[in-house]
Each structure stands twice: as structure tokens, then as C-alpha cells.
Amino acid sequence: MVVTRTASPAAALDLDQLARTAVRVLIENWHGHATVPSRRLYPHQWSWDSAFIALGQQYITPQRAAVELLSLFGAQWADGRIPHIAFNPAVPDHAYFPGPSFWRSSQLPGHPPIDTSGIIQPPVHAIAAHAVMDRLGANGRDFAARAYPALVAQNSYIRERRGVKGLAAVVHPWETGLDNSPAWDEPLHAVPADLSLFESYTRRDIDHARASERPTDEDYARYIRLALSYRDHGYDDDWMRSRSEFVVVDPGFNALWAWSELALAEIARALGRNPDGHQREAERITTELVDQLWSTESEIFLARDKRSGRLLGERTVAGLIPLLLPKLPQGVRDALCATLTGPSFGAGQLGIRGVPSFDLTDRRYNPRRYWRGPTWLNTTWLVAEGLRAHGADALAHRLRDDMVALVANAGLREYFNPRTGSGHGTSNFSWSAALLLHVLAEVLPQAETG
Numbered sequence: 001m002v003v004t005r006t007a008s009p010a011a012a013l014d015l016d017q018l019a020r021t022a023v024r025v026l027i028e029n030w031h032g033h034a035t036v037p038s039r040r041l042y043p044h045q046w047s048w049d050s051a052f053i054a055l056g057q058q059y060i061t062p063q064r065a066a067v068e069l070l071s072l073f074g075a076q077w078a079d080g081r082i083p084h085i086a087f088n089p090a091v092p093d094h095a096y097f098p099g100p101s102f103w104r105s106s107q108l109p110g111h112p113p114i115d116t117s118g119i120i121q122p123p124v125h126a127i128a129a130h131a132v133m134d135r136l137g138a139n140g141r142d143f144a145a146r147a148y149p150a151l152v153a154q155n156s157y158i159r160e161r162r163g164v165k166g167l168a169a170v171v172h173p174w175e176t177g178l179d180n181s182p183a184w185d186e187p188l189h190a191v192p193a194d195l196s197l198f199e200s201y202t203r204r205d206i207d208h209a210r211a212s213e214r215p216t217d218e219d220y221a222r223y224i225r226l227a228l229s230y231r232d233h234g235y236d237d238d239w240m241r242s243r244s245e246f247v248v249v250d251p252g253f254n255a256l257w258a259w260s261e262l263a264l265a266e267i268a269r270a271l272g273r274n275p276d277g278h279q280r281e282a283e284r285i286t287t288e289l290v291d292q293l294w295s296t297e298s299e300i301f302l303a304r305d306k307r308s309g310r311l312l313g314e315r316t317v318a319g320l321i322p323l324l325l326p327k328l329p330q331g332v333r334d335a336l337c338a339t340l341t342g343p344s345f346g347a348g349q350l351g352i353r354g355v356p357s358f359d360l361t362d363r364r365y366n367p368r369r370y371w372r373g374p375t376w377l378n379t380t381w382l383v384a385e386g387l388r389a390h391g392a393d394a395l396a397h398r399l400r401d402d403m404v405a406l407v408a409n410a411g412l413r414e415y416f417n418p419r420t421g422s423g424h425g426t427s428n429f430s431w432s433a434a435l436l437l438h439v440l441a442e443v444l445p446q447a448e449t450g
């Protein structure tokens with residue numbers, strides 16, 4: 001990729017060098033059919049990571065992006081769920097916890113050909129598949145014909161097996177992708193933290209990242225307990241929806257589900273199929289989101305704890321993600337933009353880079369701890385796409401410039417301090433590399449691949 005313009009008038013950045021570094025990271029993290037998020041911390045294929053990664057791989061070769069997605073679909077379960085991890089059989093079980101021997105997917109009837117986890121992640125894959133289909137040109141239709149049934153099955157699973165009053169529920173914080181978000185504190189802290197689990201299980205994440213930037217042992221014990229209970233009930237969603245100790249309706253997950261229906265409509269159209277059902281589904285979910293999760297008082301979408309029936313008060317970046325939906329009522333859209341640029345998130349304000357993952361004014365805001373404050377490139381990119389969907393191009397542009405500036409300053413880190421720009425979590429992180437490439441290609445029309 002050859003990029004020559006500066007991203008910001010204030011700083012002359014060597015964008016060509018940045019792009020080459022991002023390509024190198026994606027190549028180094030590629031394992032022949034898929035890309036690991038990070039070679040040591042996350043040494044397998046992760047579900048929503050692969051979708052973001054494919055958006056960047058398309059500038060290396062669109063064929064590689066297609067393989068990335070199709071290999072993930074190869075791990076899809078018979079019920080349609082796309083598991084949050086597809087394990088690489090060449091990597092030892094102890095390299096990541098919880099690994100294949102914990103999830104035991106191979107013991108299930110009709111299990112996929114490789115070991116997987118049993119939980120899911122936000123369905124962003126149709127968005128990536130749509131982009132890759134376009135990029136493949138004449139070969140796009142063949143790819144779309146293979147991807148479409150997997151994507152439709154994924155969304156049917158979400159609607160039928162996770163549906164709660166017309167929206168989708170998640171049964172583990174990891175399913176939201178924003179694992180350690182303060183929004184989960186109240187429902188998660190109702191789950192007993194049994195530290196004796198660490199007599200049988202060993203955390204591997206803190207071998208590779210600072211403990212102060214990762215979830216606490218207490219929260220990890222709760223994650224293990226929830227995953228064990230899902231596994232020991234045979235990954236039965238009826239049981240989980242009604243009896244699990246953690247059942248939450250997340251605005252980010254649901255907005256991405258609706259957005260993916262819009263991408264499916266485009267893929268269906270390219271395949272000569274009727275897109276109307278997907279369009280209607282996106283509109284239905286949008287209406288439910290506004291009816292059930294919009295808070296007029298907080299001017300943001302909030303998660304709902306299904307067990308208590310209450311809205312959870314934390315203002316997180318997940319509550320801004322519904323901006324992606326074009327049929328959002330104008331009043332909601334305007335209020336959401338005001339929240340985004342106001343004191344809680346400070347987007348576009350002097351001294352704030354990207355979109356912080358959590359409310360800057362909350363006493364629990366922590367700019368270095370995993371999903372409790374730092375800026376991540378994926379959620380910043382999603383909000384920027386949402387702004388673009390509503391014609392707020394100047395702020396969308398600024399957020400994309402912030403993404404570039406963060407990487408130029410701190411490297412391809414997993415997350416960043418919104419105020420100082422310092423980098424945290426793992427290094428050479430694949431979705432940071434991929435979304436950087438995607439943004440450079442969007443921002444700089446003269447970007448070329450080669």
C-alpha cells in the first residue's frame with residue numbers, strides 16, 4: 001500500500017511506513033488459513049476479530065480475507081452459532097485458558113470438525129463479507145454464495161436461540177466483546193467468585209499482559225463459573241436464557257446484529273435473492289432497541305439485566321454503537337451525538353483521542369484497564385461508521401484521524417489511553433493493524449495496494 005498524504009495538519013506522519021508495519025503484523029499473525037489476534041496472548045482464531053481482520057486483509061489480497069472468513073464459518077455449529085474461538089490444533093491446550101479441553105466441543109453431537117469454544121461474539125461478519133465480496137470483483141459472487149448461508153444461519157441462531165422479547169440476550173460477558181465493561185459489574189457481581197477454581201485452572205492471560213490492565217481474579221473466577229455452567233448444561237440456550245446467573249441484553253451486540261442484516265440485504269441482492277426480509281429484520285431490531293434500551297434520561301442506549309428486568313446505568317461505548325442504524329429516530333440520533341461529543345466521551349474534543357470505552361466522568365473510569373476506559377480501534381471505527389451513516393462526516397473523519405495518530409504514537413497496541421495516547425495490552429494486535437489499513441484506504445483515496 002502506498003500512502004503519501006498526512007493524516008492531520010498538525011503532524012506529518014509517515015503513513016506509508018505505518019501501512020507497511022500493519023501489513024507486516026497481519027502477515028506475521030497469519031497461520032495459513034486464519035489470523036491470530038496476537039501471537040502470545042490470543043493464539044487462536046477469534047470470531048469478531050476475524051471480521052475486523054478481514055477488513056484489513058482485503059488490502060493484502062481479497063482472497064486471503066475470504067479464506068479468513070470461510071475458515072471461521074468452517075467452525076460453525078449445527079445450530080448456527082459461530083463460536084467465539086476456533087482453536088488451532090497445532091497450538092498446545094495450555095497456551096490459552098480456557099482451551100479446548102475446557103470447552104469440550106468435540107464431545108457434542110454434530111460438533112464441527114475442529115475444537116471450538118461454546119459462546120458467541122457480536123455478529124460483525126456480514127459487514128466484512130460484504131466488503132470482501134465487493135473487493136473480489138468477478139469472484140465475489142462465488143464467495144458470497146458460500147458465505148451467505150453461514151451468515152443467515154448465524155443470525156437465525158441469534159434470533160431463535162438467544163431471543164428475549166425481540167432482542168438477543170448474551171449469557172457471558174465475553175459474548176459482548178467488551179468483556180470487562182463496568183456495565184457488567186452489577187449482574188456479574190451477583191455471580192459467586194469461587195477462587196478455589198484456580199486450584200484446577202490457571203489463567204494464561206497474565207503471563208502475557210500486565211495484571212493491572214486485565215480483569216481481576218474475582219471476575220475471572222466468575223467468567224469460568226458461567227462458562228462451566230453453560231458447558232455442563234450441554235450449551236442449552238433454553239436453560240441459559242431462563243436460568244443462567246448472567247443474562248444481559250446489550251445494545252452493542254443488538255445494534256451489530258441489526259447492522260449485519262443490512263449487509264445481508266446487500267449480499268442477497270448481489271446473489272439475485274430478495275433482500276426485503278433482511279431489511280425488515282434490521283428495522284424491527286432498530287425499533288426494539290429504541291423501545292427497550294434507549295434511555296431518555298441518560299441520552300444513550302443502556303444494557304438491560306434480564307434477570308432483574310432493570311436497565312443498567314453505565315454509559316459505555318456499546319450504548320453509542322446503535323448510531324450505525326440508519327432508521328434511528330432523529331431525536332435519538334441527535335441526543336446520541338450530543339452524548340458522544342459531551343463530557344462522558346469527549347469525542348472530537350481537544351485532548352481526547354478516539355472514543356473512550358467508558359464514561360470519562362464515572363469514578364470507575366480507568367484509562368489503562370481492559371474495556372473500563374481505554375480507546376479501542378474497533379469500537380472507535382464502529383462509531384465513526386455510525387456518524388458517517390448519519391452524515392456527520394467531519395467528526396467521523398476526526399475519529400479516523402485519531403485512530404491513525406494513536407497508532408503512529410504508540411504502535412499497534414490492543415488499546416490506548418484516550419488522554420495521553422499511551423498504548424496498553426498486547427502489541428502487534430491484529431484488528432488494530434487491519435482497521436488502520438482500512439481507515440488509511442478510506443481516508444486516502446489515492447491509497448494503492450501493492
Ligand code: 9WN
Nearest residue numbers: 037042046048049174177178179205
Ligand atoms: C476472551 C481477542 C479477544 C477479543 C475480545 C477481548 C479479548 C478474550 C480474553 O480478546 O477477550 O474472548 O481472553 O480476554 O475482550 O473482544 O475478541 O482479541
